[in-house]
Amino acid sequence: MKQEVFSNELIIRSLMTGEIHIAGRFLWGSNYTFLVEVHSQDDVLAAVYKPSRGERPLWDFAEGSLAAREVAAYLTSSSLGWQLVPPTVLRPDGPAGSGSLQLYVDTHMDHHYFAFSEEEKNRLRPLAVFDIVINNADRKAGHILIGAEQQIWSIDHGVCFNAEDKLRTVVWDFAMQPIPVTILDDLERFYNRLISDQHLKTEFLELISEPEFQAVTRRVNELLTNPIFPQPSNHWSYPWPLV
Numbered sequence: 594m595k596q597e598v599f600s601n602e603l604i605i606r607s608l609m610t611g612e613i614h615i616a617g618r619f620l621w622g623s624n625y626t627f628l629v630e631v632h633s634q635d636d637v638l639a640a641v642y643k644p645s646r647g648e649r650p651l652w653d654f655a656e657g658s659l660a661a662r663e664v665a666a667y668l669t670s671s672s673l674g675w676q677l678v679p680p681t682v683l684r685p686d687g688p689a690g691s692g693s694l695q696l697y698v699d700t701h702m703d704h705h706y707f708a709f710s711e712e713e714k715n716r717l718r719p720l721a722v723f724d725i726v727i728n729n730a731d732r733k734a735g736h737i738l739i740g741a742e743q744q745i746w747s748i749d750h751g752v753c754f755n756a757e758d759k760l761r762t763v764v765w766d767f768a769m770q771p772i773p774v775t776i777l778d779d780l781e782r783f784y785n786r787l788i789s790d791q792h793l794k795t796e797f798l799e800l801i802s803e804p805e806f807q808a809v810t811r812r813v814n815e816l817l818t819n820p821i822f823p824q825p826s827n828h829w830s831y832p833w834p835l836v
Contacts, residue, residue: 601671601680603635604638604680604696605680605682606633606635607631607633607635607636607638608631608638608640608680608681608682608684608694608695608696609682609684610633611631611632611633611638612631612632612633613629613630613631613632613640613642613684613686613687613688613694614629614630614631614632614688615627615628615629615642615688616628616629616630616639619641622749623649624643624647624648624649624659624751625643625644625646625647625648625689626641626642626643626647627641627642627643627644627688627689628640628641628642628697629641629642629688629694631694638696638697639696639697640694640695640696640697641694641695641696641697641748642684642687642688642689642692642693642694643659643660643663643692643693643695643751644660644687644688644689644690644691644692645657645658645659645660645661645690645691645692646689646690646691646692647689647692648660648751651752653755653757653759654751654752654755655802658801659693659751659752660683660691660692660693660751661683661693661799661800661801662750662751662752662753662754662800662801663681663693663695663750663751664681664682664683664693664800665727665750665753665754665797665800665801666678666681666727666747666750666753666754667679667680667681667695667750668796668797668800669723669726669727669809670723670747672783672786672793673723673726673779673780673783674779674782675719675723675779676744677719677720677723677745677746677747678695678746678747678748678750679695679696679697679698679746679748680695680696681693681694681695681696682694682695683800695748698738698740698741698744698746699740699741700738700739700740700746701738701739702735702738704738704739705734705735705736705737705738705836706734706735706737706763706764707734707763707835707836709737709739713739713743713745714766715766716745717737717745717764717766717767718767718772718773718776718822719776720737720745720747720764721762721764721766721767721822722772722776722780722816722822723747724760724762724764725760725812725816725823726780726809726812726813726816727750727753727754727809728753728754728755728758728759728760728808728809728812729750729752729753729760729761729762730752730753730755730759730760730761730832731749731751731752731761731832732747732761732762732763732764732832733749733763733832733834733835733836734763734835734836735836736748736749737764754801754805754808754809755805755808756802756804756805756807756808760823760830761829761830761831761832762830762831762832763831763832763835765824765825765830767822768822768823768824768825769821769822769824770821770822771820771821771822772816772820772821772822777816777817777820780813780816780817781817783813784810784813784814784817787806787809787810787813788810794806797809
């Protein structure tokens with residue numbers, strides 16, 4: 594079975610239960626990140642493993658919380674009905690301890706945001722809204738990639754969901770434009786679930802704090818109340834490095 598034809602349900606099951614074997618380490622980035630093979634009864638999946646013990650401490654994020662935020666980003670994307678984040682789970686029994694495990698998706702790593710065509714950039718509106726919702730503090734160009742069948746993928750969501758506004762992104766293409774109605778419909782459904790679906794709230798609270806969860810709800814409501822893409826306020830609105 595080829596990796597790209599796995600259903601999300603099957604992928605999640607395999608990521609949750611498969612035996613993890615480290616195949617190598619990614620040398621870029623501030624935190625320890627490993628390429629692994631996940632062996633299950635269904636097949637072998639390639640995945641990215643980020644152990645909590647390998648996270649560099651940050652003053653504005655709780656220590657050891659970045660792996661859970663990676664999973665919360667997938668939960669948000671999935672709950673919105675947007676396939677933006679590869680399937681991601683939290684594994685307490687990883688080779689280096691508890692950490693996030695995300696399906697590895699084949700992409701051209703050098704074909705990122707700064708190499709996108711205008712047509713490709715025009716497809717990023719849901720991603721731009723997604724980053725507002727999760728309060729992404731580090732959306733670099735290299736965190737947006739294109740995979741098979743022109744699927745847009747977003748990765749590296751460890752520094753998201755802070756209760757304080759910290760949006761930093763390279764994607765400001767739509768500043769002051771109205772958010773499309775189709776996106777608003779998805780946001781409204783998501784908002785209704787956030788305020789009424791106790792199971793979904795419990796899932797979030799296993800990954801982020803109560804104030805951070807309430808901040809997600811607030812940001813979605815603000816987008817519905819004022820459905821305009823924001824504009825950068827100063828140089829802190831951009832990540833560094835940009836790629």
